[in-house]
Amino acid sequence: xSIGIKISLNDKLYLRDPQETSLGQNIIxxxxxxxxxxxxxxxxxKKLAIxxxxxxxxxxxxxxxxxxxxxxxxxxxxxxxxxLIDINTMNIxxxxxxxxxxxxxxxxxxxxxxxxxxxxxxVLHRLIIAEGTKAYYTKLxxxxxxxxxxxxxxxxxxxxxxVISEVNADFPYPRALASNLFEMANSHSYFAxxxxxxxxxxxxxxxxxxxxxxxxxxxHSLLSK
Amino acid sequence: xSIGIKISLNDKLYLRDPQETSLGQNIIxxxxxxxxxxxxxxxxxKKLAIxxxxxxxxxxxxxxxxxxxxxxxxxxxxxxxxxLIDINTMNIxxxxxxxxxxxxxxxxxxxxxxxxxxxxxxVLHRLIIAEGTKAYYTKLxxxxxxxxxxxxxxxxxxxxxxVISEVNADFPYPRALASNLFEMANSHSYFAxxxxxxxxxxxxxxxxxxxxxxxxxxxHSLLSK
DNA sequence: AGGGAGCGGATAGTATTACTATAATAAAGA
DNA sequence: TCTTTATTATAGTAATACTATCCGCTCCCT
Numbered sequence: 001x002s003i004g005i006k007i008s009l010n011d012k013l014y015l016r017d018p019q020e021t022s023l024g025q026n027i028i029x030x031x032x033x034x035x036x037x038x039x040x041x042x043x044x045x046k047k048l049a050i051x052x053x054x055x056x057x058x059x060x061x062x063x064x065x066x067x068x069x070x071x072x073x074x075x076x077x078x079x080x081x082x083x084l085i086d087i088n089t090m091n092i093x094x095x096x097x098x099x100x101x102x103x104x105x106x107x108x109x110x111x112x113x114x115x116x117x118x119x120x121x122x123v124l125h126r127l128i129i130a131e132g133t134k135a136y137y138t139k140l141x142x143x144x145x146x147x148x149x150x151x152x153x154x155x156x157x158x159x160x161x162x163v164i165s166e167v168n169a170d171f172p173y174p175r176a177l178a179s180n181l182f183e184m185a186n187s188h189s190y191f192a193x194x195x196x197x198x199x200x201x202x203x204x205x206x207x208x209x210x211x212x213x214x215x216x217x218x219x220h221s222l223l224s225k
Numbered sequence: 226x227s228i229g230i231k232i233s234l235n236d237k238l239y240l241r242d243p244q245e246t247s248l249g250q251n252i253i254x255x256x257x258x259x260x261x262x263x264x265x266x267x268x269x270x271k272k273l274a275i276x277x278x279x280x281x282x283x284x285x286x287x288x289x290x291x292x293x294x295x296x297x298x299x300x301x302x303x304x305x306x307x308x309l310i311d312i313n314t315m316n317i318x319x320x321x322x323x324x325x326x327x328x329x330x331x332x333x334x335x336x337x338x339x340x341x342x343x344x345x346x347x348v349l350h351r352l353i354i355a356e357g358t359k360a361y362y363t364k365l366x367x368x369x370x371x372x373x374x375x376x377x378x379x380x381x382x383x384x385x386x387x388v389i390s391e392v393n394a395d396f397p398y399p400r401a402l403a404s405n406l407f408e409m410a411n412s413h414s415y416f417a418x419x420x421x422x423x424x425x426x427x428x429x430x431x432x433x434x435x436x437x438x439x440x441x442x443x444x445h446s447l448l449s450k
Numbered sequence: 451a452g453g454g455a456g457c458g459g460a461t462a463g464t465a466t467t468a469c470t471a472t473a474a475t476a477a478a479g480a
Numbered sequence: 481t482c483t484t485t486a487t488t489a490t491a492g493t494a495a496t497a498c499t500a501t502c503c504g505c506t507c508c509c510t
Contacts, residue, residue: 016457023458039364044496058458060498133358139264141419154422172425173439176413179423180405183412188401194366197379198404200397214398221447241486248487269467280488285469 007079007116010148013072016062025118026052027062028076031069036123040070040131067138071149074135077128078152080121081105082159084112095166100216102160106185107212129186157182168223177222181215188214232304232341235373238297241287250343251277252287253301256294261348265295265356292363296374299360302353303377305346306330307384309337320391325441327385331410332437354411382407393448402447406440413439 011017018024030052035043043066045059063069084105089098105112110125136150144150160181161174171177188211192203201210236242243249255277260268268291270284288294309330314323330337335350361375369375385406386399396402413436417428426435 021457041363045498046496055459055461056498057460057500061458065497130362133362136420137355137358137415138266145420150420154420157423173442174425175422176409176424176426176439179412179416180409183408184401184405187404187408190362191404195361195370195375195379197400198382199401200399201401214401217398218447222443246486270469271467280490281469282471282489283487286487290468 007076007083009072009075009079010151012147013068013075013149014063015060018062018072023054023058024062026054027059027069028073029118029120032073032120032124032127035070035073035131036127040066040134067135067140070131071135071144073124074128074132075149075152076119077124077132078156080115080119081109082152082156083115084109085156085159089163095163099160099163099167099219102163103181103185103215103219104212106182107189107208107215129190132186133183153182164219164223168225170225171223177219181219184215184218185211232301232308234297234300234304235376237372238293238300238374239288240285243287243297248279248283249287251279252284252294253298254343254345257298257345257349257352260295260298260356261352265291265359292360292365295356296360296369298349299353299357300374300377301344302349302357303381305340305344306334307377307381308340309334310381310384320388324385324388324392324444327388328406328410328440328444329437331407332414332433332440354415357411358408378407389444389448393450395450396448402444406444409440409443410436 007019016024018028027048031043031048034048034051038047045063045066046056049056049059063072085102088101088105092098092101110122112121114121136144136153138144157175157178160178164171164174164177188199188201189203189208191199192201192211196202201214203211232244241249243253252273256268256273259273259276263272270288270291271281274281274284288297310327313326313330317323317326335347337346339346361369363369382400382403385403389396389399389402413424413426414428414433416424417426417436421427426439428436
């Protein structure tokens with residue numbers, strides 16, 4: 001059962017809104033599982049259709065191609081994180097404390113309570129860590145940016161940047177620090193598992209505590225006056 | 226004319242060493258230009274062969290597939306940067322100064338003197354900015370890491386981390402800062418041009434000065450005692 | 451109750467991609 | 481010169497990334 005939150009996304013991301021129908025919800029559900037399982041490069045609409053007992057043509061009625069499906073999932077993810085940040089920081093007066101909560105939310109997103117039944121947020125988080133950047137490293141960025149495909153991410157960045165500026169109004173790079181926190185939360189979670197020599201943090205048994213500690217250290221060090 | 230530097234790469238990256246033959250050098254040269262032009266997803270060995278007046282089968286004699294070709298280019302790039310850092314920091318005693326030179330080298334790599342005639346380093350730098358991370362965000366990371374495909378990048382990371390530790394031996398995240406400098410140098414150069422709301426720096430007319438300033442600010446702020 | 455409209459399923463078809471195989475030719479080395 | 485090896489030319493296959501058409505099933509409206 002959904003707890004009633006509504007993730008609103010740019011409606012040009014899809015041909016038919018997948019949140020509205022059970023086939024659409026199934027596409028979301030199984031695409032998350034399948035991309036996580038075999039990786040985005042090997043993922044095809046055909047394989048997805050077979051896995052969910054539907055047809056390729058039916059999937060194409062919802063998404064133009066797999067790149068836009070990925071963009072949809074990425075947008076969904078950041079919108080969800082944005083929602084988590086809102087409820088987790090609600091009524092917290094101290095900007096410092098809110099920033100710490102933001103960092104924890106980024107790193108521990110996969111441990112939050114599921115919000116929507118057809119989305120496995122924990123798997124989605126792992127997928128975003130491994131495939132997320134492919135959504136904007138493409139020859140189509142500029143066109144897609146114009147249409148507003150990255151607005152969720154940019155708005156979240158802005159939201160965090162404003163908290164950063166609240167902590168230290170003189171810090172000259174609030175947006176860059178914000179986007180860097182998102183990137184580092186994901187990349188160092190990935191490095192710790194797959195390329196440990198590129199980082200100093202360790203992740204074992206799904207324990208990302210050290211990633212959080214590092215991001216807090218970086219942030220406080222950068223924002224201390 | 227080559228100035229005689231030798232870029233040595235893991236020999237499992239290729240089937241036949243492209244540096245040894247003129248066909249191989251042509252593959253490197255034109256693949257850089259073509260990937261930069263149409264993007265890695267649209268890039269195929271067929272298109273490359275047509276562009277360089279050869280055949281698909283000939284390209285396949287040098288590289289197993291386009292993913293390994295990308296890995297080759299990425300390794301080449303980081304090895305080249307590593308070489309640039311070595312000569313640029315040679316005989317500089319102050320670790321602080323060496324770290325600044327490293328940052329400048331990362332950001333301004335495309336402005337360095339060409340080292341090898343069949344590699345357009347300036348285009349390669351742009352390619353790495355836009356496509357570089359795709360080399361390690363793949364389902365094959367663990368296997369490829371075992372074979373040593375990322376050792377160039379990891380060694381460079383270690384080299385920079387040791388300078389960081391020299392500047393401040395108490396800083397607990399030297400490797401993470403090092404890899405983050407590489408990532409930020411590239412990602413914020415990309416953001417400044419394509420997704421400016423994700424950063425605070427501006428890049429115009431090929432002037433990346435502000436990226437450098439930001440990285441220096443971050444680094445000094447993090448390493449000050 | 452009848453008639454659309456629209457959804458999803460089934461099937462077919464096309465151009466391109468990602469290769470592998472093989473024979474013929476050109477170049478390079480002994 | 482003979483032999484090896486590299487490169488080209490050509491062909492072929494399975495999978496990918498789609499597009500198109502038709503058909504049956506639910507609704508929803510009247």
